[in-house]
Amino acid sequence: MARHIARRDPRAHWVLLVLALFLLLAALSLNGLVSGLGGGSGQRHDADAAATGVPRQVNTGGPVLRLDRDEPVSRAVPDRTIALTFDDGPDPEWTPQVLDVLRRHGARATFFVVGSRVNENPELTRRILAEGHELGSHTYTHADLGTAPAWRRDVELSLTRKAIAGATGWEVTLLRPPYSSRPGELTGAQYAALRAAAGTGHVSVLSDLDTKDWQRPGVDAIVKAATPARGRGAVVLLHDGGGDRSETVAALDRMLPDLTRQGYRFTTVSEGVDAPASMVKASVGSRASGTALRWTQTGARWTAGGMDLLLGIALVLGVARLAVQVVCAQRHVRRVRRPGPPRPAVGEPVSVIVPAYNEAANIAATVRSLVASAYPALEVIVVDDGSSDGTADIVERMRLRGVRVIRQANAGKPAALNTGIRAARANLLVLVDGDTVFQPDTVHRLVQGFADPTVGAISGNTKVANRRRLLGRWQHLEYVIGFNLDRRMYDVLECMPTIPGAIGAFRREVLLAVGGVPSDTLAEDTDLTMKVLRAGWRVVYEESAIAWTEAPSTLRQLWRQRYRWCYGTMQAMWKHRHALREPGAGGKLGRRGLPYLTVFQIVLPLAAPAVDVYAVYGLLFLPWSNLVLAWAGLLLLQGLTAAYALRLDRERYGPLWSLPFQQLVYRQLMYLVVVQSVVTALVGNRLRWQRMVRTGEAAALIGVQGRAPS
Structure with a gap:
């Protein structure tokens, strides 16, 4: 979308990281060599080698x-x-x-x-x-x-x-x-x-x-x-x-x-x-x-002791996180099944805003899925942000009723969203990415939460459509386990930090009150959500409002997307750090959401490369049986968590087979993204928008009716 002039990305930090990890491995190896030494005397050799080559005067x-x-x-x-x-x-x-x-x-x-x-x-x-x-x-x-x-x-x-x-x-x-x-x-x-x-x-x-x-x-x-x-x-x-x-x-x-x-x-x-x-x-x-x-x-020795302490803390935090996620997920399930006194159904008009920049591969499927929504009063506004691939022309040629196209010079996704907000006629607004396909009931389910007058924004349930390849399966598991379990927890704790750009609903008055979609961070969805919370509104999660999106299909594209997400999230966290001292919804974000993001999205991922080096050290110096049991135990715990998350999302258990491989490749990539993002933030480089190349695979797999991929 928007283009920012960027200085050359820092590269020396990778050399420093490799050097630091090498020194860490060397320190751990030295400690492994000198610690736990046994003792004793006597032969460790075969008896037939005893006298070979030894002069008789020495033996006697x-x-x-x-x-x-x-x-x-x-x-x-x-x-x-x-x-x-x-x-x-x-x-x-x-x-x-x-x-x-x-x-x-x-x-x-x-x-x-x-x-x-x-x-x-x-x-x-x-x-x-x-x-x-x-x-x-x-x-x-x-x-x-x-x-x-x-x-x-x-x-x-x-x-x-x-x-x-x-x-x-x-x-x-x-x-x-x-x-x-x-x-x-x-x-x-x-x-x-x-x-x-x-x-x-x-x-x-x-x-x-x-x-x-x-x-x-x-x-x-x-x-x-x-x-x-x-x-x-x-x-x-x-x-x-x-x-x-x-x-x-x-x-x-x-x-x-x-x-x-x-x-x-x-x-x-x-x-x-x-x-x-x-x-x-x-x-x-x-x-x-x-x-x-x-x-x-x-x-x-101190390094090894520090690593032992780090691993202990990480393990305790990981288990505590899992326990909190499961408890909150159970509470969320009970809330959904027993929602309390019935409220009148929400049926007032909804404006769906689709910012689009070079979305020719998916835009037709996106618009058709929106028009096919089982919602009585719906308008669709496609804001073409200076596309060069004919995105706007595709939508106009479709001649669908209730669909408007607004063209503007390229100014970035936040500007496109704000253009659509100003043009919208309804008081309930749904913001949708140009590569996202809705199910027929998605809009209806998404806006029902507005029956509660304290709710200012609602997050939907984003699912990966192109999950047939291994990389897609890994992202599918990440969305279901990481994102959606976390959103259930955030909902219960009332500190939702991010409504995904793929599917989110807002009251018009809320967006106007917070000044529209901000453009001074690269994670405008996180920045906007935090602004809504700090304005005193509740932000909730609607798991039944499903949106299918196209995930990156190559490691390079995945890196660019997650790099922007991570860097933008850190920008938003710093921007809203004063929420720590605020009362109400802003204080819950500051004292619950921000510490959680800091620990689990920044601090622990930064320590992860050192943990991997410790694993190499373990292969060299620790009993393999202990390592295998520890790894199998952690993998079993992760597998049970993944199965539980898939069950909550009503997904098949088939992708679980790829979980061990995800831990060996995908996990390291995500940690390195955090390292790169932190270094970029520390050296003051400004990251430009990293746009993903669309293939249209998601639209082909899902289709207008929003059927789940096999």
């Missing part, structure tokens, strides 16, 4: 391995010496208890820490060093180095060093690979990984005695497994994180005094093998990198 040697030379060197602790080692920490619950026991008995140990847990507990990591213990690397995410690709191994070790450097100011050289145990159980893949790690300065530490305390075998079993035979020395593998370590703490408290009385001393791995200190002062760059890594991990 000591647990401390120098592999940065041509020939591997292994060392063991001397007799009556125990190097206690603890894996999978630091843990905020169990590591302090282990440290307390060690301090009480004057023992020192080596803690092989997980880098991500160091970032979560930096103070606890510093306490380990402050109490005279030694730190080593246990990778960043407790990854199996024997199965990880080379790049993953390098990242795991590098990040762990940085994490420890950022928390303590020291870098570590000792490394214990997760899922390892004694040298004799080392696999070829693990040995190759340790050889590669030696190239970056790591000394590998396995164990002589694996207590398997992560299996929680009992305190007695742990003590027995940690006790060397015949006074020999040993590197003992225990755990201070990765699960419930209460048995480990109890076993440690028992074995330390017992073995001390037997002449054992407890020391760190480096001192046990008489090696220089394993930790070196970290450079400023390493400490800075470690601090940045900790902040990144903390931000990822």
